[in-house]
Amino acid sequence: MSQDPRNIFLGIDGGGTGCRAVIVDVAGHVLGSGKGPLANYHHAGWDGVERSLATVFSDATAEQGLSGPCRAAFLGLAGVTAAADRERFAGIARRLNFAPDEGIGVDHDVRIAHAGGLAGQPGIALIAGTGSSCYGRSADGHSWYIGWDALADDAGSGYWLGLRAINLAVRAADGRGQQTALEKIVFSFLQIPGLDELMARLQSSSLGKREIASLAPRVLESADAGDDVASELCTQGAEELALMISTVASRIGSPKGAVHKAIFAGSLALAPSYNARIRAALDRRASPVQIEAAQLPPVGGAALLALSQAGIFPSPSIIENLRTYFARV
DSSP: OOOOGGGEEEEEEEOSSOEEEEEEETTOOEEEEEEESOOOHHHHHHHHHHHHHHHHHHHHHHTTTOOSOOSEEEEEETTOOSHHHHHHHHHHHHHTTOSOGGGEEEEEHHHHHHHHHTTTOSEEEEEESSSEEEEEEOTTSOEEEEOOOTTTOOTTSHHHHHHHHHHHHHHHHTTSSOOOTHHHHHHHHHTOSSGGGHHHHHHHSOOOHHHHHTTHHHHHHHHHTTOHHHHHHHHHHHHHHHHHHHHHHHHHOOSTTOOEEEEEESTTTTSHHHHHHHHHHHHHHTOSEEEOOOSSOHHHHHHHHHHHHTTOOOOHHHHHHHHHHHHHO
């Protein structure tokens, strides 16, 4: 199938666990899609990111015999907040022939979660998965972003929960902390029988952010089963995420009495028990937000922003065409 490149648009969602791309036409019909390995340069390196982006673009164009460059492309990428990083990713997009220079947009991944989840409308988006971040935009264009690397913050995220679970387990085992089911869970995760092997285990291997974050579902399970320590930890995490949302809401401002629409994204934020804790924390704060289900996934938001790069803004028919596609896949 031959398609005029002036009428195709590329959206990419690149995160710490994988990368996804879609190519759409001016009406929001998805013409091709691709999936690839992670696209976070902190973990994969710049060469690894470029290979991942090349893979998803190749897969997306191959479906219907498409070819680049597209009219516009938008890349939403985990951990991208600095201008230098945006420019470096834009350079990769140019090398891979994604789109002309003026048609390339790059921003953090919560920006595309916001665009997709709220279908291009104002409001707030929270991501909580391996990491955590929050972004909001008001009707008059004011925006605010919170989301920093684990060394600085990453509060309420899977990594944050996992790391604190290790700390609480160790303190329980050495007598400084309250007894908790997390002790058995963490030692099993570390594949050690007890404290005597802890130092050797930690010094002989490098536990990455994703590996530690993989503990988070077990922490939630323990909390749901009634473990007091795990429950308190999950409540603390939910409070941190609620604080993100309420801070963003106050920073972007709103007319008196107005309520911001908000959506959640990321495996942890969407986990039922953690989701309920975040909502309860927001209620305690009396935050002026109304939680809604996301209309489109982040990669759909990237497609909307690619269209916007070319001056084509979300219409009800474009949103419906994208929603129909993502409901099937």
